[in-house]
Amino acid sequence: MASTETGTAEKDPRGTVPRQATDGSGTDGALRDLSGLEAGLDALDTVVIKRTSFGQVLVKKVLPPLSAVVLVLVVWQLAVWGKVASPTKLPSPHAVWSELVARWSAGDLFSIIWTSVERGLLGFLAALAIGTPLGLVVARVPFVRSAIGPILSGLQSLPSVAWVPAAVIWLGIEDSAMYAVILLGAVPSIANGLVAGIDQVPPLYLRAGRTIGATGLRGAWYILLPAALPGYVAGLKQGWAFSWRSLMAAELIASSPDLGVGLGRYLENMREGSDMAGVFLGILLILLVGIAIDLIIFSPLERWVLRTRGLSAGR
Structure with a gap:
């Protein structure tokens, strides 16, 4: 006869594999697992803002536009020297x-x-x-x-x-x-x-x-x-x-x-x-x-x- 006591093993009706009955501790464990999963997803979504060093700002923000300006000036001066148009x-x-x-x-x-x-x-x-x-x-x-x-x-x-x-x-x-x-x-x-x-x-x-x-x-x-x-x-x-x-x-x-x-x-x-x-x-x-x-x-x-x-x- 299958036991009716909470938390004891029951036999699957289709076979002999034991099945653990659902109890309060199982629910608490599932909730803990779900909370851990949500915390992990929140961690993935968290945006970590790092302080940018002066060198990185110089390389990423200052040098590119400055290089573009220098390039334009060089091309402009070469066009003047090449007499592309009159002064x-x-x-x-x-x-x-x-x-x-x-x-x-x-x-x-x-x-x-x-x-x-x-x-x-x-x-x-x-x-x-x-x-x-x-x-x-x-x-x-x-x-x-x-x-x-x-x-x-x-x-x-x-x-x-x-x-x-x-x-x-x-x-x-x-x-x-x-x-x-x-x-x-x-x-x-x-x-x-x-x-x-x-x-x-x-x-x-x-x-x-x-x-x-x-x-x-x-x-x-x-x-x-x-x-x-x-x-x-x-x-x-x-x-x-x-x-x-x-x-x-x-x-x-x-x-x-x-x-x-x-x-x-x-x-x-x-x-x-x-x-x-x-x-x-x-x-x-x-x-x-x-x-x-x-x-x-x-x-x-x-x-x-x-x-x-x-x-x-x-x-």
Whole structure:
């Protein structure tokens, strides 16, 4: 007769192989095994952030772009020595450097750069204030998305320079026309970036937010925006790029003494004077300012967002 006592061996009905009866200690052992398995999986997912030495930073972050700059300068100088084009069309690096020194000595280099940077940042902040709520509404209201979603995508692909003549006619050759062009170029990018980020938020987050009462503005602030940050930050980077490009287009076309001289206006002045060294300097300054803003503001922000989500262990 098979024993009915807990924890004793029973015979399998199909044979003679003993089978251990299930008891409380067996359940505890299974739970311990499961906990150990989960701990092992958590350890695999853990991102270990090691402190990067100065030498590694120098090799991985500084030397590659520096090498690229040196290579460009070498090719540029070789093209000048090879007389690929006349000096009036292709100035030497030394001529561009001399123009930079002349502008610095004249004391107007900083004011030229700051005039454009100030406009660009103020316009971008205004675009941020408009594009963020617009993106939230488009992402969460189906009717609004169907109505203006395609329009936002179309505006994002429209060259910003196309808005300059209309802005000048509407607002005159004033700073307001510059800011209007910036807004029309940057707002669609910021809004579309936020929409893309919200579309990637798992529905579980939204249900959890509703469970704890985070709905409406509270849900947008505490649930949607934090969860959509990767896509949102990508939209911000693109929005800044559109802001800067839009501003340069406006400064190139709209000319007035009341507007001052920004980088775009300086570039156009050099073109009118057939000063190719000045033209090259203007192009390089526009490029360097765009790179500097990205390195100082947006790249650290993007790295922080990705690192807090365990998505960029090696950056």
